[in-house]
Amino acid sequence: METSSHTLRGVLCAILGGVCWGVSGTLSEYAFTHSTATPLELTCFRTVAAGVILLTWSFFHNRAQFLEALHDKRALLRLLIYGVVGLVGSQYAYTTAIVYSNAATTTVLQNLNLVFILIITCIQLRKAPNLREWTALFFAIAGTWLLATGGDFHHLVLSPQGLFWGIATAITVTLYTIIPKPLLARWSNVLVSGYGMLLGGLTTNLAVRSWTLDFASVSREGWLAMCGVVVTGSLMATTLYLRGVADIGPVKASLLAITEPVVAAILGMLWLGTRFTRTDLLGFAFIFVTIWLLSVPAKDHREAGRHPHLHLHPPHKKLR
Numbered sequence: 001m002e003t004s005s006h007t008l009r010g011v012l013c014a015i016l017g018g019v020c021w022g023v024s025g026t027l028s029e030y031a032f033t034h035s036t037a038t039p040l041e042l043t044c045f046r047t048v049a050a051g052v053i054l055l056t057w058s059f060f061h062n063r064a065q066f067l068e069a070l071h072d073k074r075a076l077l078r079l080l081i082y083g084v085v086g087l088v089g090s091q092y093a094y095t096t097a098i099v100y101s102n103a104a105t106t107t108v109l110q111n112l113n114l115v116f117i118l119i120i121t122c123i124q125l126r127k128a129p130n131l132r133e134w135t136a137l138f139f140a141i142a143g144t145w146l147l148a149t150g151g152d153f154h155h156l157v158l159s160p161q162g163l164f165w166g167i168a169t170a171i172t173v174t175l176y177t178i179i180p181k182p183l184l185a186r187w188s189n190v191l192v193s194g195y196g197m198l199l200g201g202l203t204t205n206l207a208v209r210s211w212t213l214d215f216a217s218v219s220r221e222g223w224l225a226m227c228g229v230v231v232t233g234s235l236m237a238t239t240l241y242l243r244g245v246a247d248i249g250p251v252k253a254s255l256l257a258i259t260e261p262v263v264a265a266i267l268g269m270l271w272l273g274t275r276f277t278r279t280d281l282l283g284f285a286f287i288f289v290t291i292w293l294l295s296v297p298a299k300d301h302r303e304a305g306r307h308p309h310l311h312l313h314p315p316h317k318k319l320r
Contacts, residue, residue, distance in 0.1 A: 010247025014256035017241030022263025024233025025094075025103035027225045029272060032099050035222025036214065039095035042226055044201065044210040047088055050234035051198030058191040065187050069195060076199070078183060079192065083200020086176035087193070093168040101162030102274045104265035105147060108287050109166030111261070113173040114294040115140045120174070136293035143286030151279045189242060197234075255295055258288060 031037040059066045069075055097106040115137060122129055129137065144167075150157035158166075183192045204210075218226075244253040261284065268274035276284075 006247045010244045013240045014244030014253040017237045018257035018259035020232045020237035021260040025264045026267040027228045029103040031225035035219040036217045037222040043092045047201030054194030079195045080199045082179045083196035088200040090172035097165035107261040110169045112170040116174040136290045139286045140290040143283045146283030
């Protein structure tokens with residue numbers, strides 16, 4: 001009875017985690033289209049705010065880990081690199097891509113990070129992709145092409161900037177996944193992300209001299225949207241998703257969290273007036289197939305043993 005209850009809780013938490021991430025992306029789009037907020041301002045604000053909140057939670061819930069990380073200089077250096085390259089890089093790329101396209105398309109393109117992880121893993125293991133993985137690569141390329149061109153070889157439907165920053169989001173999320181692996185083996189995801197957010201956020205704020213940015217011109221609606229991004233994307237979604245991972249595992253949780261681009265698309269249409277063509281929806285579907293193919297373990301254990309790519313890097317959600 002308890003197992004069944006935990007499974008149901010895990011399913012609901014994973015789904016709601018994806019919903020919260022979808023809301024977060026739409027709020028980002030709203031902040032950029034209905035106020036003077038910029039991706040750089042949002043990134044500077046949210047990384048520090050989320051870092052402080054996550055570390056405060058970690059301090060009171062696991063003080064031993066909090067202090068251990070604080071006194072490990074090598075770990076702090078990796079956390080700094082993770083924060084600047086992985087967290088700040090992915091969040092800035094993600095929000096910039098939204099400016100040039102929309103939240104739903106950016107979220108779908110972001111999930112191409114699974115393809116980059118597959119390629120890196122194949123290179124590391126010196127093994128060619130198996131049939132299932134080649135099929136996933138085909139659907140990833142076809143889906144991206146449909147979103148970029150609308151099915152017409154002669155012109156781009158998605159702006160070059162939107163395509164560039166969408167792919168950049170997938171690349172930086174790949175780095176976000178790989179860089180903290182040794183740290184996640186020692187400490188909780190919340191602690192690692194909290195230190196990464198704060199260190200990366202403070203470094204970025206200093207580097208771009210954020211006090212010279214025009215935060216004062218951001219409207220009340222813009223600030224509410226940015227605060228909503230921190231609450232829904234960096235706090236609620238993370239807490240719910242991690243609970244789902246704990247109850248039902250990362251594979252099932254990641255598949256259920258596919259509600260993220262779906263919610264972003266629905267909110268974009270109903271709230272922000274975003275319109276998608278049939279070709280856009282087909283492109284979304286192709287990339288969803290890619291996610292499914294690369295997330296579900298092979299049924300044949302002998303095949304999984306020969307091609308263990310799918311098991312090296314379980315889907316890892318970013319705190320956006």
